Amino acid sequence: MSKITLQDLSHSYLQSQNKDEDWAIRNVNIDWQDGGAYALLGPSGCGKTTLLNIISGLINPTKGKILFNDEDITKKNPVERNIAQIFQFPVIYDTMTVFENLAFPLRNRQIPEDEINNKVNEIAEMLELTSTLNNRASGLTADGKQKISLGRGLARSDVNVIMFDEPLTVIDPHLKWILRSKLKELHQKIKRTMIYVTHDQTEALTFADQVVVMHDGQIVQTGTPVELFEKPKHTFVGHFIGSPGMNILSCQINNGSVAINGTKIETSNSKIGTSNFSKIELGIRPEFISFDKKGLPVKILNVSNTGKNKIIETESDGGKIKLIIKAAEKVPEGSAFLTFKKDYTYVYGDDWIIEK
Amino acid sequence: MNKTVNQKAWFFVIPVFVLVAFNAIIPLMTVVNYAFQETFGNNQFMWEGTRWFKQILVSERFHAALGRQVLFTLIILVIQIPLGIFIALNMPKEGIGVPICLVLMSMPLLIPWNVVGAMWNIFALPDIGFLGHSLNAMGFDYNFTQQSGDAWFTTILMDVWHWTSLVVLLSYAGLRSIQPAYYQAAEIDGATRWAVFRHIELPKMKKVLTIAILLRFMDSFMIYTEPFVLTGGGPGNATAFLSIDLVKMALGQFDLGPAAAMSLIYFFIVLTVCWVFYNLMMRNESKS
Numbered sequence: 001m002s003k004i005t006l007q008d009l010s011h012s013y014l015q016s017q018n019k020d021e022d023w024a025i026r027n028v029n030i031d032w033q034d035g036g037a038y039a040l041l042g043p044s045g046c047g048k049t050t051l052l053n054i055i056s057g058l059i060n061p062t063k064g065k066i067l068f069n070d071e072d073i074t075k076k077n078p079v080e081r082n083i084a085q086i087f088q089f090p091v092i093y094d095t096m097t098v099f100e101n102l103a104f105p106l107r108n109r110q111i112p113e114d115e116i117n118n119k120v121n122e123i124a125e126m127l128e129l130t131s132t133l134n135n136r137a138s139g140l141t142a143d144g145k146q147k148i149s150l151g152r153g154l155a156r157s158d159v160n161v162i163m164f165d166e167p168l169t170v171i172d173p174h175l176k177w178i179l180r181s182k183l184k185e186l187h188q189k190i191k192r193t194m195i196y197v198t199h200d201q202t203e204a205l206t207f208a209d210q211v212v213v214m215h216d217g218q219i220v221q222t223g224t225p226v227e228l229f230e231k232p233k234h235t236f237v238g239h240f241i242g243s244p245g246m247n248i249l250s251c252q253i254n255n256g257s258v259a260i261n262g263t264k265i266e267t268s269n270s271k272i273g274t275s276n277f278s279k280i281e282l283g284i285r286p287e288f289i290s291f292d293k294k295g296l297p298v299k300i301l302n303v304s305n306t307g308k309n310k311i312i313e314t315e316s317d318g319g320k321i322k323l324i325i326k327a328a329e330k331v332p333e334g335s336a337f338l339t340f341k342k343d344y345t346y347v348y349g350d351d352w353i354i355e356k
Numbered sequence: 357m358n359k360t361v362n363q364k365a366w367f368f369v370i371p372v373f374v375l376v377a378f379n380a381i382i383p384l385m386t387v388v389n390y391a392f393q394e395t396f397g398n399n400q401f402m403w404e405g406t407r408w409f410k411q412i413l414v415s416e417r418f419h420a421a422l423g424r425q426v427l428f429t430l431i432i433l434v435i436q437i438p439l440g441i442f443i444a445l446n447m448p449k450e451g452i453g454v455p456i457c458l459v460l461m462s463m464p465l466l467i468p469w470n471v472v473g474a475m476w477n478i479f480a481l482p483d484i485g486f487l488g489h490s491l492n493a494m495g496f497d498y499n500f501t502q503q504s505g506d507a508w509f510t511t512i513l514m515d516v517w518h519w520t521s522l523v524v525l526l527s528y529a530g531l532r533s534i535q536p537a538y539y540q541a542a543e544i545d546g547a548t549r550w551a552v553f554r555h556i557e558l559p560k561m562k563k564v565l566t567i568a569i570l571l572r573f574m575d576s577f578m579i580y581t582e583p584f585v586l587t588g589g590g591p592g593n594a595t596a597f598l599s600i601d602l603v604k605m606a607l608g609q610f611d612l613g614p615a616a617a618m619s620l621i622y623f624f625i626v627l628t629v630c631w632v633f634y635n636l637m638m639r640n641e642s643k644s
Contacts, residue, residue: 056540078544085540087535087540087541088537091535091541093559094559094560095559096555104551105544108545108547108551152541
């Protein structure tokens with residue numbers, strides 16, 4: 001039960017680091033509030049698992065500090081940190097029964113046997129494992145095994161944080177949903193800090209109150225699912241979250257106003273002076289674009305119908321633009337004009353949002 | 357879809373059948389033939405029924421050889437399996453050390469049996485062999501050609517040197533297949549080193565260890581060439597294991613009938629032990 005703070009955290013798996021790419025984690029600063037449900041979202045290889053293993057103490061960071069409740073625990077081992085971690089592949093002790101599996105972390109900590117009994121029964125109840133308690137754990141299905149991994153984390157009543165490293169990878173799709181809602185429910189019941197690592201945006205957005213998006217070893221944005229959707233702070237967040245992702249278009253800035261090849265575009269953050277960025281881009285989600293009588297001229301390339309909506313791919317002077325309209329709406333033939341909702345249109349300089 | 361019936365496919369089985377016939381069925385049937393008959397050469401046979409089997413089963417000589425054989429096999433299993441696991445646990449897991457260790461470990465396995473026997477014979481000679489000479493220089497009265505204890509010691513040492521690597525390599529392969537998450541989870545659960553070994557490493561090595569024990573049991577139970585070259589079964593009959601005794605009986609005394617009966621009993625023992633052992637080890641596997 002504690003607040004977790006990461007300070008100027010960097011980690012590299014190499015002996016010497018010369019360029020940005022040598023770092024698996026770069027300058028991570030973040031506070032995880034006590035009792036929060038967080039998702040750590042990013043593509044494979046972005047450093048999510050490394051960050052998780054640093055928090056749990058399986059990896060010592062090259063630079064920076066980890067604080068639990070403002071106490072520096074950077075040098076402590078996983079046992080002293082008192083955390084729980086659930087891995088991608090269910091880890092169970094084959095030789096033991098389900099009961100012994102759940103009791104294992106408690107027995108290692110020399111907790112009295114009757115207390116262990118109560119605790120294990122309580123956890124088994126919560127995870128619906130009671131009927132299998134005396135079975136050998138090796139005979140269970142993948143989701144049953146993953147529940148045991150989870151149970152071993154929950155069994156200790158005082159863990160600081162429970163971390164999940166893509167825990168549903170090997171679970172059947174129809175069970176994924178059940179297990180995910182179980183996790184959400186558990187979080188509400190036990191109010192313990194949970195960090196959930198995933199590359200699946202649906203998993204992240206449904207589980208977490210706060211989503212932390214990672215890209216190339218950096219945290220690019222932390223926010224609620226709505227914030228990430230409505231105001232991505234980095235172009236990566238824009239196109240990683242959402243389906244299809246945000247349109248990123250090349251644009252020009254003249255006298256503080258943004259234009260795509262002469263067509264002026266109103267944006268929510270266009271009050272920009274001179275730009276000293278090497279790359280200026282405009283971001284707009286497909287959901288906030290509509291056809292109009294005037295605006296940005298485009299050529300229609302492709303229309304795909306998803307049943308409820310139509311996704312239309314168009315070509316403009318700033319690049320390809322996708323937009324989503326209701327299935328019932330008519331799509332113009334050949335060429336058309338698009339308008340963007342001003343409040344959801346942003347200008348990005350070198351991939352980062354330009355704040356007013 | 358209808359399958360076409362084409363009995364010509366049986367022709368493809370013929371080569372395998374011929375091979376198996378020549379290297380297993382025909383020799384085995386020859387032995388069976390000898391085991392129930394008496395012969396004085398010239399391809400003349402007389403029916404003897406089960407006489408040779410009865411004779412072997414009550415023979416003190418057979419009991420003694422079998423006793424030596426069981427003792428030898430037990431000793432080398434008790435040494436080689438734990439030692440092999442221990443070495444595998446301590447082998448490097450990454451870096452240049454891995455190929456070096458693997459090559460070093462494979463080396464004894466690549467040496468032909470009779471060469472191993474000859475090497476150790478010379479190595480252990482009390483006067484000029486490095487091992488024998490050193491032991492004597494240290495004050496031990498060591499002479500494997502005359503003292504049966506020393507002969508046993510040398511034979512076991514030789515076998516440990518020759519075959520522990522096999523256990524090491526199999527165990528190492530088993531250990532390498534364990535996901536790092538298991539170790540990480542155990543670390544977080546606060547498991548001791550012994551608990552990690554007992555509850556993670558040993559269960560994950562179970563299958564390869566079963567194979568290792570089976571192979572080591574069969575090979576050591578049938579050991580012939582190395583002790584034959586090293587001690588010739590001596591001094592006296594001290595290291596005359598089953599196969600050495602068998603060859604003495606068959607080719608030394610030319611008692612083909614009893615030797616054939618002994619071969620079949622020998623074969624039956626190996627088969628039974630392997631079958632029982634394998635089923636014991638695997639009895640829980642089918643469920644998961």
